[in-house]
Amino acid sequence: MKNLTKSEKEIMNVLWRAERALTHAEIAAACVERKWRAKSIFSMLNDLLDKGLLQSVGFVRSGKTYARTFTPTMSxxxxxxxxxxxxxxxxxxxxxxxxxxxxxxxxxxxx
Known part of the structure; x- marks a missing residue:
């Protein structure tokens, strides 16, 4: 298990509290004390995917496009x-x- 950064822990805490899979925009909105750029969120999500702590579980409509949804792989x-x-x-x-x-x-x- 690789160590998590403070920001990665914050993202994981949001996902652990969530009762459903979330998009990157929903994760960013839940982290009210942080104002991350979209590129930063994507980078952290990809790092968490690489570490095996997240999985992409589908897509939802987000405006005119679709956004991936994420859920933790473990509690x-x-x-x-x-x-x-x-x-x-x-x-x-x-x-x-x-x-x-x-x-x-x-x-x-x-x-």
Whole structure:
């Protein structure tokens, strides 16, 4: 699993939250804190396709033309599992990570 840039993570988070495949324009619109040029979005989407994190699943009408739609190839949990697996953590590190995740879960339950 190749590391993701901050921008790629932002795109993946948008797609992980989406309930359907999205076009590049919909992804750009969902990233309200960023103002990417169309060429930049296409470049990042192609990089994510090359990394195997995205797949193109079809086309939808977009104005007078058609736009490709994209969806993740794995869930966010599966992605982080792969990242952790690549770190080759020792048992003690995995236990510490498990404790941190449990603590985070408790804080969400209290909110």
């Amino acid at each position: 966010q949990v599966e992605y982080w599992g792969e990242v952790i697996n690549q770190e080759h953590m020792r048992s003690s590190q995995l236990s510490e990570l498990t404790d941190l995740l449990a603590s985070y879960q408790r804080s969400l339950d209290l909110a």
